[in-house]
Amino acid sequence: MSFLVDYHMHTSFSDGSDTYPAYLEKARKKDLAEIGFTDHITLNPVDWSVQEIDYPVMKENLKSLCNDFSEDVQVRFGIEVDYFEGRELELKQLIAYFPADYVIGSVHFLGDWNFDTDRSLYGKWPNDVLYKRYFKQVQNAAKSGLFDVIGHFDLIKKLQCWPEHDQTELYEETLKILKEADVVMELNTSGIYRPCGEFFPNRKILEMAAKIGVPLTLGSDAHKPEQVARHFDQAVELLKETGYTRITRFRNRQRGEILL
Ligand SMILES: [Zn+2]
Ligand SMILES: [Zn+2]
DSSP, X not given: OTTOEEOOBOOTTXXXXXXXXXXXXXXXXXXXXXXXXXXXXXXXXXXXSOOGGGHHHHHHHHHHHHXXXXXXSEEEEEEXXXXXXXXXXXXXHHHHTSOOSEEEEEOOOBTTBOTTTOOTTTTSSOHHXXXXXXXXXXXXXXXXXXXXXXXXXXXXXXXXXXXXXXXXXXXXXXXXXXXXXTOEEEEEGGXXXXXXXXOBXXXXXXXXXXXXXXXXXXXXXXXXXXXXXXXXXXXXXXXXXXXXXXXXXXXXXXXXXXXX
């Protein structure tokens, strides 16, 4: 697997459970070519994001790892940033602080509701309404020009929030916006361990994305070292089956390609 990348992981700087060296050690064992650390950065700090006081030390530590070319596994500077509609300028300034190789834009909130950890509001609206609201945010995140990658494309399903009606049109409309905005989608393997029980996104969406030509990268969303590159064999097989022949790599917010 020495050609592969894992571009989505969290350390104890945000809500992960270990330090950079522990993840690197695991990545070496998994024979990865590159890994990217993507701790959570939010405009309004929450307990699962990097605290502002830690920004300088995170920046310094991660930057020096990225500049260490003696390693077999190359390290990339990523951040996972929450998108908030109407706050694009603040987000732009926040992102500019970090010398990122790539920026993942994620939607974990609908309004103030942190829907992927807080179950309390499910049932208040039809799930189809939540899908519409969620994917509108994903579309706006893609169009904002702030992000290189959209994180866990269909996260709204995480806690088994399944749509009442077929959402193919909404997925297709959103994927076309990603394509037009030239934003990369990730195949995030963590979903298989969540109540939804499948990757973000699922096979059907991947097939549509491949047809539309949405570029793709790969991430485990590891929150512990042992989760690095989890289910990557299965993920690569799925990508090939759905029509993907290459994945995207990043450095200094410029792209390269890895053939599968
Ligand atoms: Zn996330
Ligand atoms: Zn994440």
